[in-house]
Amino acid sequence: MHAEDWQVRPGALGPGTEVGSWRVVERLGVGGYGAVYRVEDMTRPGDFYALKLALRREDERAEREVHLLMTRGIHPNVVRLHASGRWPHPRTGYLYFVMDWVPGPALHTWVETVNPTARQLAETLGKVALALGALHDRSVLHRDFKPEHVLIREKDGEPMLLDFGVGRYAGADTVTTSVLPPATVHLLSPEAVRFLRTHHKRPGARYEARATDDLHALGVSLYRLVTGHWPFSPELPVDLLYLEMESVMPAAPADFNRRVPRALSDIILRLLAKKPEARFQSGHEVHAALVAAVALGHREEWERSLFEWEDALDEAGAARRRIRLPEGPTRSTTPAPRGLVLGPVLSQSRPHWRRPRAVPAPGSRGARRRGGLSPAVLVVALAVAGLGASAVSGWPLSPVVEEPVASLVAIVAGGPPEAVGHEVAREVEPSETAAAAAPPPAAPTPAAVAAPATLVEDEAPVKKKLATAPSIPATPRKTPGLGSVGKALCVGATSAALSCTSAPVRAEPPSESCPPGAEAAMEKLGIIVGNIHPVDFPGTRREYITVREGYTEVEVVGYWYKMKSPTRLRGRLIIGETRVYGRMTEALTPDGERIPVCMQLLGNDKNRGFIRQPGGGPDTARVFSVGSVRAVDRFE
Structure with missing residues (x-):
């Protein structure tokens, strides 16, 4: 480690910091590879530009971007490159490059x-x-x-x-x-x-x-x-x-x-x-x-x-x-294939930032639409x-993002966040006109004919003592390789090609590799394999809740090294005979940044998986809402 690394934080430069002949005015955003600042040319006060500073000293990606903009990216509708260098040392410092600052909306x-x-x-x-x-x-x-x-x-x-x-x-x-x-x-x-x-x-x-x-x-x-x-x-x-x-x-x-x-x-x-x-x-x-x-x-x-x-x-x-x-x-x-019998769609998770949409009355124009x-x-x-x-059956179950990119996750009706006058987008409040996520069915009754499946929203108020984790169709144990699709098939299909009546086998989940780049991304946050930190299910207290097998989110309690608060961990739950296992593969920061991670849920006894309590159904389980996660290099 270079001696000045103790004093230099390229992702957190304050206003007034001088980088070469440029003075930092404000930070516009930070991603997985670089931070972007609005800067003023000290030789020409009043002229403003965007400066991108690499977060690592030897960043081949930043070098490639500079070369691309300098030699092949020249176009009236492509942001222009004006200068590049290294800071704070001209030979061993972090690579930076200066581009047009473009005031205006994304x-x-x-x-x-x-x-x-x-x-x-x-x-x-x-x-x-x-x-x-x-x-x-x-x-x-x-x-x-x-x-x-x-x-x-x-x-x-x-x-x-x-x-x-x-x-x-x-x-x-x-x-x-x-x-x-x-x-x-x-x-x-x-x-x-x-x-x-x-x-x-x-x-x-x-x-x-x-x-x-x-x-x-x-x-x-x-x-x-x-x-x-x-x-x-x-x-x-x-x-x-x-x-x-x-x-x-x-x-x-x-x-x-x-x-x-x-x-x-x-x-x-x-x-x-x-x-x-x-x-x-x-x-x-x-x-x-x-x-x-x-x-x-x-x-x-x-x-x-x-x-x-x-x-x-x-x-x-x-x-x-x-x-x-x-x-x-x-x-x-x-x-749809001919002769297929379809049933209702299982519920999808509703992001916490979405506004619920009113339920159309049965037979109304909205319901028909x-x-x-x-x-x-x-x-x-x-x-x-x-x-x-x-x-x-062959899908990797984690996103393909190798490392967090200097852009943010979509948050408005599935759309990206706001970016005004800079390279890295900022988080914005969701539009009140945004559509809600796919709602859960009123009752999972198999359809008798191949008619369109009606999506019905449940607007009953959520009771704290019956709070459930966000759910996605569960993975049936008896149907290898179908993942989330398998459970949806079992709910709606009466085809003889599928047998969905057998009780699922509740064996421990098999070993599985981490998402690409997860370990390196965690290390950038100061989290190394073996670290443990408390988590809970969003919107719950210290209480017993019912969770469903499949997609889930848990929230990191407070700050965890460089991980911002509140950060949510996304992954899936797997219900076993005595414990509920959780494999978290992505972190969603309050900035909207999506970071690959590899973390396992731990019960209050610090063993792998939440302890199952009495109650629950074929694809649900009762657990305590508070536990921990451990950073791992492989899901066991």
């Missing part, structure tokens, strides 16, 4: 606050597509394109593409060892997901991204911008999410947001095609398609705003205007038909 925030017309959005995204096309022509891939990585410059409305922290160009050295490069999971292309499924156990296997991966991410982002919803919900369990991304085509945006021109909707669906050869092959093609759609379309449909306005009150009680988001898509364009086949039901249908069952 792309999704611009859409939600300005509510542009379809033509304005097409013109803006056309410029972004041209920028991607120019980069691809120079063999540069962004590999983490999403709405918060595009800022709309205040002075002229120009879109500026930024954050090439995981970008790559031809001839660049590989700096990661995972199957997939660090990425945002729900923006991956179907071919990347397919490669992960078939190669995640093969040492040395690496997916080679192409231009069509960036263009697919552009399509996912466009879908989110014109509907307010992601085509593939990041709230799904990872195995279900992967299967949906690989096999299910989302509903057309124009089918549930009638203000979206059909031609724009078709362009988005083409960008989301499951086969890369069916997509646009370059950003130039996307731009040309958008120009033609606007030129040949009816003027009135392109000149109306993307969303309707509605009146609302802010937290202070003042009147304000906000956009009204359409109901989320309930029907996929992927048909929500009665379509949801993507989750169709994923189940595909699995029964043999389209996905074998695939799920």
Whole structure:
């Protein structure tokens, strides 16, 4: 360790700190690889820039980003590089580089606050597509394109593409060892997901991204911008999410947001095609398609705003205007296999930041609209038909992010957080118009016919003494390889192909590897293998609660070394004969940062798993709501 490391904290520089000839004004954000600051040029007071400072001295990723911006990233709609150096020592210090500071909102925030017309959005995204096309022509891939990585410059409305922290160009050295490069999971292309499924156990296997991966991410982002919803919900369990991304085509945006021109909707669906050869092959093609759609379309449909306005009150009680988001898509364009009998969808976890949505009265227009086949039901249908069952058996159950990236998790209707005038996004309050997560069914009664499954919300108040942990469909013990899909099949399917009547075997869970990069990410937080810290289930007290097998969240009590408070740990519960085992694979910080971790739940006796108490059902158990987690290098 260098001597000055004791005094230098590159992720926590205070205002007035001098880095080379730049004076820190404020910290804009910090991610897994670097911290971004707004700085003032001391030689020209009043000129402000964005300075990105690596968190590690020998950071090949930062060096690659500097080289990319300096040699191949020059474009009017790409953030410019002005200077680079090392600090505090010119040879051995941390690498920093100075870029344009772009005052203005992130792309999704611009859409939600300005509510542009379809033509304005097409013109803006056309410029972004041209920028991607120019980069691809120079063999540069962004590999983490999403709405918060595009800022709309205040002075002229120009879109500026930024954050090439995981970008790559031809001839660049590989700096990661995972199957997939660090990425945002729900923006991956179907071919990347397919490669992960078939190669995640093969040492040395690496997916080679192409231009069509960036263009697919552009399509996912466009879908989110014109509907307010992601085509593939990041709230799904990872195995279900992967299967949906690989096999299910989302509903057309124009089918549930009638203000979206059909031609724009078709362009988005083409960008989301499951086969890369069916997509646009370059950003130039996307731009040309958008120009033609606007030129040949009816003027009135392109000149109306993307969303309707509605009146609302802010937290202070003042009147304000906000956009009204359409109901989320309930029907996929992927048909269910013939002869399949479907039942209700099991409940999904509702994030704590979402506002509950009122339940439509039976037979009402809202109830009928929500009665379509949801993507989750169709994923189940595909699995029964043999389209996905074998695939799920090989899924890694942890996200593919190798290390925490300098970008934050989506929080508004599945959307990314706000980024204003800088590279790293800030957390924002959720939009009051955001849709709630998929609600639980009123009763899990198998359907008698292949009719659309109706999603019904339970609005009964939560009682503290009966508080339950967030749940996701449990993993049936007698159906190896189906993961979260298996339980959903057992609830709704009466197909003879599946036998769901046997009592689950409550053996101890098998050994399992940690998520890629988890141990290194924990060490950055000061947490090493063997460390123990108290946790509890969110919203509970020191009490006995009922938990369900499957996805869960627990909350870290207070601060744990560098882990911020309150941080939630995400993972899954596995119910055994005498204990409930928990394997936590991801930490969600209050900033929205998602960090891979490898931690096991411990009971109050400090042994692996919470102690089961009397009570519970086939897939539920009674446990005490307070326990601990231990950092591990492998789940045993």
